[in-house]
Amino acid sequence: xxxxxxxxxxxxxxxxxxxxxxxxxxxxxxxxxxxxxxxxxxxxxxxxxxxxxxxxxxxxxxxxxxxxxxxxxxxxxxxxxxxxxxxxxxxxxxxxxxxxxxxxxxxxxxxxxxxxxxxxxxxxxxxxxxxxxxxxxxxxxxxxxxxxxxxxxxxxxxxxxxxxxxxxxxxxxxxxxxxxxxxxxxxxxxxxxxxxxxxxxxxxxxxxxxxxxxxxxxxxxxxxxxxxxxxxxxxxxxxxxxxxxxxxxxxxxxxxxxxxxxxxxxxxxxxxxxxxxxxxxxxxxxxxxxxxxxxxxxxxxxxxxxxxxxxxxxxxxxxxxxxxxxxxxxxxxxxxxxxxxxxxxxxxxxxxxxxxxxxxxxxxxxxxxxxxxxxxxxxxxxxxxxxxxxxxxxxxxxxxxx
Amino acid sequence: xxxxxxxxxxxxxxxxxxxxxxxxxxxxxxxxxxxxxxxxxxxxxxxxxxxxxxxxxxxxxxxxxxxxxxxxxxxxxxxxxxxxxxxxxxxxxxxxxxxxxxxxxxxxxxxxxxxxxxxxxxxxxxxxxxxxxxxxxxxxxxxxxxxxxxxxxxxxxxxxxxxxxxxxxxxxxxxxxxxxxxxxxxxxxxxxxxxxxxxxxxxxxxxxxxxxxxxxxxxxxxxxxxxxxxxxxxxxxxxxxxxxxxxxxxxxxxxxxxxxxxxxxxxxxxxxxxxxxxxxxxxxxxxxxxxxxxxxxxxxxxxxxxxxxxxxxxxxxxxxxxxxxxxxxxxxxxxxxxxxxxxxxxxxxxxxxxxxxxxxxxxxxxxxxxxxxxxxxxxxxxxxxxxxxxxxxxxxxxxxxxxxxxxxxxxxxxxxxxxxxxxxxxxxxxxxxxxxxxxxx
Numbered sequence: 018x019x020x021x022x023x024x025x026x027x028x029x030x031x032x033x034x035x036x037x038x039x040x041x042x043x044x045x046x047x048x049x050x051x052x053x054x055x056x057x058x059x060x061x062x063x064x065x066x067x068x069x070x071x072x073x074x075x076x077x078x079x080x081x082x083x084x085x086x087x088x089x090x091x092x093x094x095x096x097x098x099x100x101x102x103x104x105x106x107x108x109x110x111x112x113x114x115x116x117x118x119x120x121x122x123x124x125x126x127x128x129x130x131x132x133x134x135x136x137x138x139x140x141x142x143x144x145x146x147x148x149x150x151x152x153x154x155x156x157x158x159x160x161x162x163x164x165x166x167x168x169x170x171x172x173x174x175x176x177x178x179x180x181x182x183x184x185x186x187x188x189x190x191x192x193x194x195x196x197x198x199x200x201x202x203x204x205x206x207x208x209x210x211x212x213x214x215x216x217x218x219x220x221x222x223x224x225x226x227x228x229x230x231x232x233x234x235x236x237x238x239x240x241x242x243x244x245x246x247x248x249x250x251x252x253x254x255x256x257x258x259x260x261x262x263x264x265x266x267x268x269x270x271x272x273x274x275x276x277x278x279x280x281x282x283x284x285x286x287x288x289x290x291x292x293x294x295x296x297x298x299x300x301x302x303x304x305x306x307x308x309x310x311x312x313x314x315x316x317x318x319x320x321x322x323x324x325x326x327x328x329x330x331x332x333x334x335x336x337x338x339x340x341x342x343x344x345x346x347x348x349x350x351x352x353x354x355x356x357x358x359x360x361x362x363x364x365x366x367x368x369x370x371x372x373x374x375x376x377x378x379x380x381x382x383x384x385x386x387x388x389x390x391x392x393x394x395x396x397x398x399x400x401x402x403x404x405x406x407x408x409x410x411x412x413x414x415x416x417x418x419x
Numbered sequence: 420x421x422x423x424x425x426x427x428x429x430x431x432x433x434x435x436x437x438x439x440x441x442x443x444x445x446x447x448x449x450x451x452x453x454x455x456x457x458x459x460x461x462x463x464x465x466x467x468x469x470x471x472x473x474x475x476x477x478x479x480x481x482x483x484x485x486x487x488x489x490x491x492x493x494x495x496x497x498x499x500x501x502x503x504x505x506x507x508x509x510x511x512x513x514x515x516x517x518x519x520x521x522x523x524x525x526x527x528x529x530x531x532x533x534x535x536x537x538x539x540x541x542x543x544x545x546x547x548x549x550x551x552x553x554x555x556x557x558x559x560x561x562x563x564x565x566x567x568x569x570x571x572x573x574x575x576x577x578x579x580x581x582x583x584x585x586x587x588x589x590x591x592x593x594x595x596x597x598x599x600x601x602x603x604x605x606x607x608x609x610x611x612x613x614x615x616x617x618x619x620x621x622x623x624x625x626x627x628x629x630x631x632x633x634x635x636x637x638x639x640x641x642x643x644x645x646x647x648x649x650x651x652x653x654x655x656x657x658x659x660x661x662x663x664x665x666x667x668x669x670x671x672x673x674x675x676x677x678x679x680x681x682x683x684x685x686x687x688x689x690x691x692x693x694x695x696x697x698x699x700x701x702x703x704x705x706x707x708x709x710x711x712x713x714x715x716x717x718x719x720x721x722x723x724x725x726x727x728x729x730x731x732x733x734x735x736x737x738x739x740x741x742x743x744x745x746x747x748x749x750x751x752x753x754x755x756x757x758x759x760x761x762x763x764x765x766x767x768x769x770x771x772x773x774x775x776x777x778x779x780x781x782x783x784x785x786x787x788x789x790x791x792x793x794x795x796x797x798x799x800x801x802x803x804x805x806x807x808x809x810x811x812x813x814x815x816x817x818x819x820x821x822x823x824x825x826x827x828x829x830x831x832x833x834x835x836x837x838x839x840x841x842x843x844x845x846x847x848x849x850x851x852x853x854x855x856x857x858x859x860x
Contacts, residue, residue, distance in 0.1 A: 019746070019748070021748075022746050050783060051749070051751075052748065052749060053746055053747060053748060053749075053750070054745075054747040054749075054750030054751065054779065054781065054782075055779070055780070055782075055783060056742070056743045056744075056745070056779065057779065057780050057783075058710070058741055058742055058743050058777075058778040058779050058780065059721075059778045059779075059780065060721075060843070060846070061720060061721040061722075062455075062720040062721070063828055063843075063845045063846045063849045064835070064843060064845055064846060065716065065717045065718070065832050065833075065835045065836045065845065066710060066712050066716045066717070066719065066721065066737075066739060066778050067430070067432075067716045067717075067739065067759070067776040067777070067778065067836060068776075068779065068780050068781045068782070068835075068836060068838075068841060069759070069760050069761060069762065069781065069836055069837050069838075069839070070758035070759055070760040070765060070768075070781050071760050071762045071764050071765070071781075071782075071839050072751060072780075072781055072782025072783070072785075072839050072840075072841065073782065073783075073785050073788050073789070073839050073840060074751035074782060074783075075751050075752070075764060075782075075839075076764070076788070076789060076839055078751065078752060079764055146783050148783075148785065150788075187786070188786070189785065189786065189788065190785055190786025190787060190788045190840070191786055292763055293762060293763050293764040294762055294763060294764070295762075295764060295789075297790070297791070350788055350789050350790045351788055353790070354790075355790035355791070355804060356790075356791075356802065357791060357794065360791075404802055404805050404821070407800065407801075407802050407821070407822075408820040408821065410800065411642075411800075411820065411821075411822055412820070414640065414642055415642045415643055415644075
């Protein structure tokens with residue numbers, strides 16, 4: 018038996034009910050099960066005696082692994098955009114990465130500390146084991162926010178989302194809307210100046226004093242932001258004034274939220290999620306189909322009133338948070354439709370609504386986030402219809418006999 | 420009739436039987452009848468400790484239907500009546516005197532009455548509820564399965580003695596008088612000859628294709644208000660044997676399998692035989708705790724080596740590691756190729772063909788998080804997730820609408836295996852069926 022195991026066994030009694038630290042029992046159990054697979058075995062009868070090796074901890078871990086390419090790319094891109102804004106002509110890789118790391122890490126720490134803190138407290142109130150749901154939320158949230166979002170806002174949004182989107186419903190597995198998206202939407206509607214416009218998507222301050230200085234008053238909007246404020250068919254430009262092509266949007270070296278600019282990295286993540294069967298291919302496929310269809314309709318009827326309608330369907334997929342939302346948010350199994358038929362409908366409508374919102378409502382260039390949230394709310398209704406069909410079949414069988 | 424089931428899963432577990440596996444005959448020292456193995460049967464004892472019984476002598480009968488008995492599988496003395504809380508009968512132990520004296524039954528009686536008296540009626544099950552049938556209600560159809568697709572199981576057809584055809588035909592002939600519908604017999608194509616009078620169904624597919632409930636759902640599902648009887652081919656043979664000879668064949672062929680067994684073997688013994696005799700000499704002399712399962716790893720009952728018995732309706736003993744003495748550091752992150760999983764989330768598990776799983780849950784209980792897991796291994800038109808939620812919330816209308824009358828715990832055993840939330844699905848189903856029966860009957 019290892020020293021760590023012995024240490025855990027020695028301190029365990031203090032955390033049991035009646036012990037000095039019994040108020041921290043959930044926290045202790047959480048760490049113990051994190052470090053060692055629990056020894057709990059199947060009961061004696063009316064049970065399977067063997068269980069699959071995959072549990073929800075592993076499922077969440079795989080989502081985090083799938084997010085890593087986007088995370089690392091986000092670090093690089095944050096540095097790259099900052100160097101561009103400073104007018105640099107050379108882009109040293111490690112300096113860019115370091116700058117990106119220094120820029121994002123406070124946000125990650127803040128969301129985890131606030132979110133996990135609330136999770137620990139609610140687990141203890143309910144006398145349950147700490148659950149791993151927030152591990153994914155805590156990394157997604159900083160990735161879908163602009164890199165310059167103030168830390169206190171992030172903390173408030175995380176607390177709001179974890180308490181009101183998740184814990185009041187009963188915790189992991191019971192929430193109706195995606196927690197990270199709720200936090201994102203909270204920020205978007207509460208502090209719109211920090212969440213959109215042309216000031217927040219490029220890190221302009223130095224990170225812990227690191228990185229070149231950027232001139233005061235520097236602005237650069239995201240591609241979708243530019244389209245929304247411009248009229249008619251406009252060329253989208255990057256920080257240095259160069260045009261952003263579809264290829265640039267695919268690679269992802271453009272201004273935008275920290276983790277969602279690079280379609281390549283999102284595709285790598287999607288490949289991991291699909292290969293391990295953790296996420297639903299039905300949702301991803303139908304969402305892309307829905308966005309292409311709606312993008313094509315909007316593009317065929319392009320008018321200068323709605324500048325985003327000039328975007329080609331492919332650009333609709335590559336720009337903004339759409340790809341990230343479809344791969345990592347729409348597929349959240351708890352808030353998505355749970356029946357297979359329902360997933361097709363759910364995904365398709367996300368695609369259609371995301372493009373609709375971003376095209377026909379200039380105030381909300383981030384349509385994907387709102388589309389996923391909206392469909393989260395409608396997912397139970399979609400499932401209800403699918404389940405009703407099953408019930409009807411059964412009833413029809415009975416009446417056809419009678 | 421041909422039935423192909425696409426969904427399902429055969430668990431690749433070490434310790435299967437092979438063509439060269441030894442066949443032993445073991446005379447049990449002691450046999451036991453466990454009333455809990457007969458759901459829906461309220462036991463009333465007809466013997467006392469010290470009584471002498473013969474094979475086929477009634478040990479207990481059902482309180483509601485005195486004609487339905489459970490009979491002694493061996494001749495000998497009633498050694499002990501073990502009771503638990505509130506004097507509940509846990510089991511009746513009968514010492515085997517090796518005389519194999521057997522009662523002879525009058526076979527001219529109506530079939531249901533005869534089967535009830537000979538202890539064979541209690542071996543039938545009824546859908547809905549998966550309980551011992553009511554002898555006064557005629558079933559719509561009778562379903563017989565001649566398959567066992569559970570992990571490491573031996574085909575029940577191979578357990579039949581030479582020349583069983585006559586007995587099977589006699590049994591089908593007699594059972595036909597008990598129903599106005601058909602008698603379906605499902606088999607693996609080519610394993611069993613046609614039985615006159617029965618509708619033969621060739622079934623193809625992975626586990627749970629052999630579960631009779633799954634077959635029923637795909638052949639002629641049970642509707643509200645309907646009743647069907649289910650049994651397996653070995654019970655059908657026993658019925659035929661009784662009709663031909665007037666005696667109960669209480670012998671049973673047991674597959675002793677599993678990763679913790681040195682040489683998997685086939686044992687011919689008696690119903691309810693003591694586990695100690697069955698596993699003598701085949702348990703691997705290991706330094707870790709083992710779990711002896713009377714039955715297969717998906718639906719069996721864990722028994723104690725010292726005072727455990729072969730439980731009905733299982734004809735299999737599986738021994739796996741218990742796993743409660745292992746410290747696995749960060750097991751949730753481990754990608755060790757020894758981990759068995761149906762998910763490609765373990766990148767190295769394809770390196771191995773067979774696995775040695777233990778009895779751990781491999782995770783903590785959670786709410787249902789992942790979706791669509793159950794559907795992948797349940798070849799029935801049942802929305803398992805919604806049905807389970809209806810059962811947990813005790814919503815009778817929803818349970819009926821979602822098809823609770825069609826399922827038994829064993830049908831959903833694989834759902835419990837694949838569940839990443841580690842929910843006790845079979846227990847939920849059993850409790851739900853019991854609750855529904857109590858409320859509606």
